[in-house]
Amino acid sequence: MNETHVSETDLHGFVDGQLGPAARRQVEAYLAARPDQAALVAGWQRDAERLRASMANAELLPANPALDPLRLRQELRRRRRRRATLAATLALGICLGAGGGWQLRATVPGSGVLPMADAIQAHRLFADAESGPPPGLPADTIQPWLAAQFGHGGGLPDLEELGLRPVEGQALVTNDGAAALVLYADARGNEVSFYIRPRPGRTIEGARTEGGLLAQYWTHGAYSYAVVTRADDPRAARLSQLLAPRT
Amino acid sequence: MPDIDDAELRQLLPRLRRFALSLTRDPASADDLVQASLERALSRWDTRRTEGDIRAWLFAILYRQFSDGKRRSRRFLRLLGWLAGEPEPAAASTEDLVLAKAALGALGELPDEQRALLVLIVVEGASYREAAQILGVPVGTVMSRLSRARQLLRSMVDGEAGRPRLRVVR
Numbered sequence: 001m002n003e004t005h006v007s008e009t010d011l012h013g014f015v016d017g018q019l020g021p022a023a024r025r026q027v028e029a030y031l032a033a034r035p036d037q038a039a040l041v042a043g044w045q046r047d048a049e050r051l052r053a054s055m056a057n058a059e060l061l062p063a064n065p066a067l068d069p070l071r072l073r074q075e076l077r078r079r080r081r082r083r084a085t086l087a088a089t090l091a092l093g094i095c096l097g098a099g100g101g102w103q104l105r106a107t108v109p110g111s112g113v114l115p116m117a118d119a120i121q122a123h124r125l126f127a128d129a130e131s132g133p134p135p136g137l138p139a140d141t142i143q144p145w146l147a148a149q150f151g152h153g154g155g156l157p158d159l160e161e162l163g164l165r166p167v168e169g170q171a172l173v174t175n176d177g178a179a180a181l182v183l184y185a186d187a188r189g190n191e192v193s194f195y196i197r198p199r200p201g202r203t204i205e206g207a208r209t210e211g212g213l214l215a216q217y218w219t220h221g222a223y224s225y226a227v228v229t230r231a232d233d234p235r236a237a238r239l240s241q242l243l244a245p246r247t
Numbered sequence: 248m249p250d251i252d253d254a255e256l257r258q259l260l261p262r263l264r265r266f267a268l269s270l271t272r273d274p275a276s277a278d279d280l281v282q283a284s285l286e287r288a289l290s291r292w293d294t295r296r297t298e299g300d301i302r303a304w305l306f307a308i309l310y311r312q313f314s315d316g317k318r319r320s321r322r323f324l325r326l327l328g329w330l331a332g333e334p335e336p337a338a339a340s341t342e343d344l345v346l347a348k349a350a351l352g353a354l355g356e357l358p359d360e361q362r363a364l365l366v367l368i369v370v371e372g373a374s375y376r377e378a379a380q381i382l383g384v385p386v387g388t389v390m391s392r393l394s395r396a397r398q399l400l401r402s403m404v405d406g407e408a409g410r411p412r413l414r415v416v417r
Contacts, residue, residue, distance in 0.1 A: 009390050012397070016368055018375060040401075047400050048369045051354055055370045061264050064278050069253040072285050189290055 006030040011037070015044045076189065077167075142169035142182055149178060150196055153223040157194055157243050159184055162235050164192055176200055192239065195226040207240070216240045256285070259302055262371065263309060269366045270313045272355050280316070284309040300377070307381045310363060317359065353403040361396035364389065 006027055013019040014027040031038040065071060146154035146169070156166060164184040179197035199219050207216040209231045216236065217226035227243055229236045263284070267277035288308050354362055360382070367373040367381060375393075379386045 008394055012390065012393055013375075016375075017372075043401050043404075044397050047397065047404060050352070050404075051365065051369050054352060054354075055265055055269065055366070061261065061268070061274070064264075067260060067264070067278060067281055067285065069256040069285065069289070072282070073289055076286055076290055 011041055012044075015041060015048060077185075139166050139168065142166050145169060146180060146182070146196070149180060150223060153221055154180075154196065156182065159192070159239070159242065161242075162238060163187060164235075190230070190233065192233070192235070193226075193228040194243070195228060197224055197226075198222065199224050216244075218244050255301060259305060262302070263305060266306060266363075266366060266371065267309060267313070269354070269370075270310070270359065270363055280309060280313055283316075284312045287312065303373070303377050303381055306367070306371075306373075307383065310381055311383065313359075313363075353400055356403060357396060357399055361392055361399065364392050365396050365400070368393065 010027050143156040146156055163186040166182050167185045168183045170181045176198040182194045184192045199222050203219045205218045212231050213228055214231040214236055215226050215228045227239050263281050264277060267280040271277045271280055288305055364378060367378045375386055375389050379389045
């Protein structure tokens with residue numbers, strides 16, 4: 001073999017075990033004939049060994065529970081909700097705390113009687129991470145629970161085609177009786193709420209935007225329904241198509 | 248598309264932390280970096296291009312987070328120094344920092360990108376192609392960087408051996 005075919009790249013490949021058998025033999029032959037190069041490569045090998053030895057104890061780092069994937073996922077979800085709430089609150093320019101809400105209601109004519117105000121409130125309550133969201137139902141128990149609460153009206157919509165899966169259910173109370181919110185999320189963590197409540201005195205149907213959130217709502221049988229998304233969610237139109245005729 | 252498996256992540260965790268430690272040279276910052284990287288990975292697992300190698304994908308996210316953060320903090324430090332009329336604020340010197348540096352030895356003295364490359368190839372056993380993918384550079388750059396890193400490490404180790412050792416006297 002011709003030693004001129006051995007490049008520095010080959011020498012690194014030799015040290016790092018990234019050569020095929022033929023190339024490896026070629027380098028060995030080369031090094032046997034070139035003591036200066038052999039000394040250089042031996043130095044690299046010693047450095048590599050020392051480096052491996054000094055970093056071999058990956059497991060010795062003290063355990064850090066904050067890095068556990070499960071905990072990280074929970075923390076991410078909490079933060080997403082906090083962001084959604086913050087966005088909604090900032091857009092509205094109000095604080096939903098004790099006083100602020102009432103003051104605003106007094107200054108904005110009619111804001112207290114908007115249809116499906118409770119759907120948007122519920123979305124916020126659910127998303128409110130200041131005190132942590134209220135304890136919810138795990139995804140697999142949502143369907144039976146809805147059916148038990150709302151009978152025929154309580155079918156859990158299948159939104160898989162939009163990449164949305166139910167992640168949590170929440171029981172709520174309205175002036176007209178028990179209500180429920182089911183939170184769906186896609187792989188990116190974008191959330192959509194499906195809301196069901198007893199039909200109020202009148203039939204309500206339509207859509208409105210409030211604080212960066214879009215509520216689309218309709219009434220069927222004894223119940224009224226809403227789907228709440230971010231106002232800029234491109235799936236909003238498809239969602240109302242999917243949901244309204246079915247429920 | 249399948250979700251990232253938590254068990255798989257847990258298995259990779261020690262290696263991610265080790266890589267992060269070699270970059271930051273400070274255990275607390277290393278875990279911050281790992282946490283930020285995992286959060287990024289978990290919130291965008293669906294953008295993962297290839298099915299196979301989760302390790303390379305995670306390492307790449309971590310390295311990018313590190314480089315971005317480095318740029319930001321350098322800008323920030325410069326700004327702080329300028330505001331305070333100081334040349335450059337010194338980094339906090341904790342016992343942890345000293346220990347981490349001692350463990351890394353001469354490696355800790357290498358420029359960030361050379362240190363990252365050596366750890367990937369020598370400690371993690373990454374191929375040159377994988378390392379290029381993780382560091383976001385062409386394979387040619389990996390080879391020239393590897394050459395410089397080995398030369399520099401060699402000269403530092405030789406220099407240390409030839410120099411009388413400093414002893415801490417109280």
